[in-house]
Amino acid sequence: MKKPLLWICVLLLAAIFPVAVQAAPPESKYPCSLILSAKENMPVNAKGVALVYRVLRDVGGERTSLSIHAQYLPEPASLGNYDRYEGFAQVAGEISWRFRLHPAPAGTENPTWAGRIDDITGPLERASVQVRLSNSTTNTLGPIVLESVMSKCN
Structure with a gap:
């Protein structure tokens, strides 16, 4: 008879003083990868991938790293x-x-273009990630050739 009474007391106490349950923290989107798709008038084989993740740097603490690897892009001057x-x-x-983005290996007909930035401090959750043409003399960006958005991050 004592055991059922004990269980009733425990249940009443649980109902009166519920245990606070903490929600699990939201899952981070990092690390994630994106497929960069070709825009109009680009070769059918042109594709890229972006990798986004948190890195701990020796100086400056934690930052976000974004790297891009793109293939089968035409020579920039041809565009x-x-x-x-x-x-x-x-x-x-x-x-x-x-x-x-740097071509590697240099001197081949279809180099792989790759590069990265490791010091992003702002949020990328709503960012558009792109590969764009560029003119190094005028420091101007040209049109987008590959693109995806972080909301599609896997």
Whole structure:
């Protein structure tokens, strides 16, 4: 008879003084990867991938790293007054980041273009990630050739 009474007391106490349950923290979107798709008038094989994740740097603490790897892009000069490609990420109307993509291996007909930036401090959750043409002499960006948005991050 004592056991059922004990259980009733425990249940009453639980009902009167519920235990606070903390919700699990929201899952981070990092690390994540994005497939960068070709815009109109680009070769059918042109594709890219972006990798986004948090890095701990020796100086400056934790930051977000964004790297881009793009393939089968035409020579920049064949698309206008451009001599290179750049990675570009932007949260429209708020902030943007840009960094140079380097061809590797150099001298091949279809090099892989790759680069990264490791010092992003702002949120990328709503960012557009792009590969764009660039003119190094005038420091101007050209049109988007590959693109995806962070909301599609896997």
